[in-house]
Amino acid sequence: MKVKRNELLVSLAAGLAMGACASAAQAEDLTVGIVVTLSGPPAALGQQIVDGFNLALEQKQGMLGGSKVNLVIQDDELKPEVARQKAEELVQRDKADIVVGTVFSNMLQAIFKPVVGSDTFLISPNAGPSTFAGENCSPYFFATSYQNDQNAEVSGMIANEEGFKNTFLMVPNYQAGRDNVAGFKKTFTGTVTDEVFTPLGHKDFSPELAQLATSGSDALFTFMPGGMGVALVKQFAAAGQKDKIKFLSVFTTDETTLPALKDDAIGFLAAGNWAPDFKNEASEAFVTAFNEKYGYVPGGYAMQGYDTAMLIDSAVAKVGGDMSDKDAVRKALEAADFTSLRGDFKFNNNHYPVQSFYLLEIAKNDKDQYHTSIVREVVKDYADSFHQECKM
Amino acid sequence: MSFTLLLIQCLNGLQYGTMLFLIAAGLTLVFGVMGFINLAHGVLYMVGAYLAFAFLNLTGNFWIAALLAMVAALVFGLALEHFVFRHLYTRNHLDQVLATFGIIIFLNELAKVLFGAATLSIPVPALLDGSIPLTPELNYPVYRLAIIGVGLLVAALLYGIVSHTRVGMLVRAGATTPEMVNALGVNIERLFMIVFGVGAMLAGFAGVIAAPIFAIEPGMGDNILIVAFVVIIIGGIGSIRGAFVAALLVGLIDTLGRSLATEMTGFVFSPSMSNQIGPALASMLIYILMAAILIFRPQGLLPAKGTA
Numbered sequence: 144m145k146v147k148r149n150e151l152l153v154s155l156a157a158g159l160a161m162g163a164c165a166s167a168a169q170a171e172d173l174t175v176g177i178v179v180t181l182s183g184p185p186a187a188l189g190q191q192i193v194d195g196f197n198l199a200l201e202q203k204q205g206m207l208g209g210s211k212v213n214l215v216i217q218d219d220e221l222k223p224e225v226a227r228q229k230a231e232e233l234v235q236r237d238k239a240d241i242v243v244g245t246v247f248s249n250m251l252q253a254i255f256k257p258v259v260g261s262d263t264f265l266i267s268p269n270a271g272p273s274t275f276a277g278e279n280c281s282p283y284f285f286a287t288s289y290q291n292d293q294n295a296e297v298s299g300m301i302a303n304e305e306g307f308k309n310t311f312l313m314v315p316n317y318q319a320g321r322d323n324v325a326g327f328k329k330t331f332t333g334t335v336t337d338e339v340f341t342p343l344g345h346k347d348f349s350p351e352l353a354q355l356a357t358s359g360s361d362a363l364f365t366f367m368p369g370g371m372g373v374a375l376v377k378q379f380a381a382a383g384q385k386d387k388i389k390f391l392s393v394f395t396t397d398e399t400t401l402p403a404l405k406d407d408a409i410g411f412l413a414a415g416n417w418a419p420d421f422k423n424e425a426s427e428a429f430v431t432a433f434n435e436k437y438g439y440v441p442g443g444y445a446m447q448g449y450d451t452a453m454l455i456d457s458a459v460a461k462v463g464g465d466m467s468d469k470d471a472v473r474k475a476l477e478a479a480d481f482t483s484l485r486g487d488f489k490f491n492n493n494h495y496p497v498q499s500f501y502l503l504e505i506a507k508n509d510k511d512q513y514h515t516s517i518v519r520e521v522v523k524d525y526a527d528s529f530h531q532e533c534k535m
Numbered sequence: 536m537s538f539t540l541l542l543i544q545c546l547n548g549l550q551y552g553t554m555l556f557l558i559a560a561g562l563t564l565v566f567g568v569m570g571f572i573n574l575a576h577g578v579l580y581m582v583g584a585y586l587a588f589a590f591l592n593l594t595g596n597f598w599i600a601a602l603l604a605m606v607a608a609l610v611f612g613l614a615l616e617h618f619v620f621r622h623l624y625t626r627n628h629l630d631q632v633l634a635t636f637g638i639i640i641f642l643n644e645l646a647k648v649l650f651g652a653a654t655l656s657i658p659v660p661a662l663l664d665g666s667i668p669l670t671p672e673l674n675y676p677v678y679r680l681a682i683i684g685v686g687l688l689v690a691a692l693l694y695g696i697v698s699h700t701r702v703g704m705l706v707r708a709g710a711t712t713p714e715m716v717n718a719l720g721v722n723i724e725r726l727f728m729i730v731f732g733v734g735a736m737l738a739g740f741a742g743v744i745a746a747p748i749f750a751i752e753p754g755m756g757d758n759i760l761i762v763a764f765v766v767i768i769i770g771g772i773g774s775i776r777g778a779f780v781a782a783l784l785v786g787l788i789d790t791l792g793r794s795l796a797t798e799m800t801g802f803v804f805s806p807s808m809s810n811q812i813g814p815a816l817a818s819m820l821i822y823i824l825m826a827a828i829l830i831f832r833p834q835g836l837l838p839a840k841g842t843a
Contacts, residue, residue, distance in 0.1 A: 181652075182643075182644070182647070182753075183753065183754050184652075184654070184752045184753060184754050184755070186652030186753070187651070187652040187654070190652055190653075316814045316815065338810055340797075340810065340813075340814035341793070342793075342814070342817075342818045344758050345758075346749040346755075347551055347749070349550070349551075349679065349790075350544050350548075350793050350794045351793070352673075353540055353543045353544060353547065353673055353794070356672040356673035357537065357539075357540050357670070357672055369750075369752070370654045370749075370755065373654045373656055373750035374749045377656060377748060377749075377750075381659065381678065381748065382673060382674055382676060383666050383673075383674035399653055400653075400654055403654045403656035403750065405656075439653075
C-alpha cells in the first residue's frame, strides 16, 4: 500500500506544481481510509471499489472538496478481526476523517463500532446490511450502495413481470444467502419449487442442477458471488439447461465474473441499480475513462466507489474543508449534492439511498467485452423496508 | 426423489470422488512415505489450473496446454522439493506446517499478482463439449464422464505401479520402514523426489481437468485440501487403495448427502427447520464419517500394509 500512497503523493505534487488549486494547498489535508477485501477469491470486488475511487480522485487532481487527500487503503482479508484492527488503525493512528468500507456485510459489522463509536464518518461503498438500516441506524453511517434486501426484492418483482410460475431458489448457506431467499419470497407471487442451500465456497453444482432439472421449474433465482457464480453458470450451460430454464440472479453474473463466463451467460437476467450502458452523460464518461485506465468494464462496485468519492467531494466542499464540525459535515453528506452516475441520488432518513432498480441482461459490447445491460426500469425511487424504524 | 435422479447423483458423486482421488493420491504418498505434512499440496491444484489457463492462451489448444501444464506442474513440484521441502524432512511437523502454509500464502498472492484477482475460466475442449441426454430434462456433460474415465485410468495406473514395479515396492517399503530401506542402500532422497514430483503432477493434473468446469481463482485449492486430508485419513495414510476407496466414498456421501439431507430431515422436522438443519448436516457428513473412522478404525479403512 505504501507504493500507492507514494504514487498519489507524486501525482499530488504534479498537480500542485501545475498551479492547480493553489489556494487549497493551504487547506487542511483530508484523510480518507478505505477498508475493503483485496485478497482471496473476492478480491476483484474490492479492487473495483478502489479503482473507482481512485479514478474520481485522479479526475479531481488528488483533491476532494478542495482538500488534499491522504488516502490509506487497507485490506480486511475477509476476516472480521483483521477488518476491526485495520479500522481501529485508521481511526486512531491515521486520524481518518472518513472511513470508506466495506465490500461484505459481515466486515461492516466488524468495523462499525470502532469507527462510528469514535464519531468518525463511515461510508459503505457496497455492504448494506439491514442491521444498520432500522433502529440501529447511526448519524455517522452512510451507504452509497443499496440495502441488501432490495436486489432480491426487485428480483421477485422481475420474476412476476416475466411471468415465471415455478422458481427454484439456490443460494450459499450463510446469512446473505438466506437474506436473498427471504427478500425474493417477499415479492414473488408464484410458486417456489425448492430452496437449496449449498456450502459456501463449493464449486460443484451438479447435484443441485440435477435437482433443478427434475423439479419442473421454469426459472432459477440465485445469489452466487465470485467463483461460485462462475462455476454455477458454466455447469448450468453444460448441463443443457440454458434453453429450458431462465436464469435470474443478483451479484452472480456481474462485471467481476463476466470476463470468465463469456457467452455462457449471454441473455441471463439480473437485478441491479446501475449498468455500464446506463444512459447518462456522467456515467458514459465514467465508463469510457475507467475502461481506458484499467482495461476492464466497471461494474456496480466501481460505480459505487466513484460515487462515494464524489459524495465526499461534495460534502467537503460544502463545509470548506473544515471536518471538525461534525454536524455540518453530516448535513453536507445528507444533502448528497453531487452528480451520481445513477442520475438523481438522495439519502433516506436512515442514510441509505432511495433509488431506482433495473432489470439487467448480460450482453456483449462492440469491443467484445461482456457487461450487464439495462433492459428496463423495474421500480422507481425504491426505499428499503427498514427506514421507518430508524429514529435520528 | 426418483430412481433416475438417484442414479444421476451417484454419477455426480463418482465424478467428484475421482477428482478428489487425483489430489488425495499425491497427498497420501507424500504424507505416508515421507511423513511430511504438505499443506501446499492444495495450492498445486491451483497452480495446475492457472498453468492450463496460461498455456491455453499461449497455444490455443487444450490438449497441448494440458500436457504442458502437467509437465510444468511436475517441474514446479520438483523445484519446490529441491529448494524448500528437502530441508524440512528432518524437522518436526510444526515447522513443516509453517513452511508449507507460507507457500500457500505466497503462491495465492503470486497468482493474484500475475493473473489478477478476478475469476478466470477456460472453455471445455471441443472434442468433449457435448452432453448426453440422460433423462428428458437433464443432459449429462461428456466432459464429466471423461473425468470419471480418466480418474479411474489414473487409479489403475497408480495401483499397477505401486504394487507391481520396483519403484512401487520401494515406495511401499518406504512407507512402512524408511530406515530399513535407507539401510539397504536405496537412495531414499531420490525416491522422495520421485514421489513428491508425481504427487505434485497429479494435483496439477486435477487442477487442469477442473479448470474447464470450475472457476480458476486464487485460493481455489484451499478448500479442496481439507477434503483431501479427510480422504486420506478415512482411507489410511500412505495407502493408494485406501485413498481411492475413501475418495469415492467421500464423493458419494457428500453429493448424496447434499441432495437428500433436506428431504430426510424433513421427515423429522418442520420444513423451515429442515431447511436450516439439512444443509448444515449435509456439509458435516464427511467430517462425521472421519470422526467415526478415527474412533473405531484409526488406521483407516485400507491402511498401507505393515503399518500399525
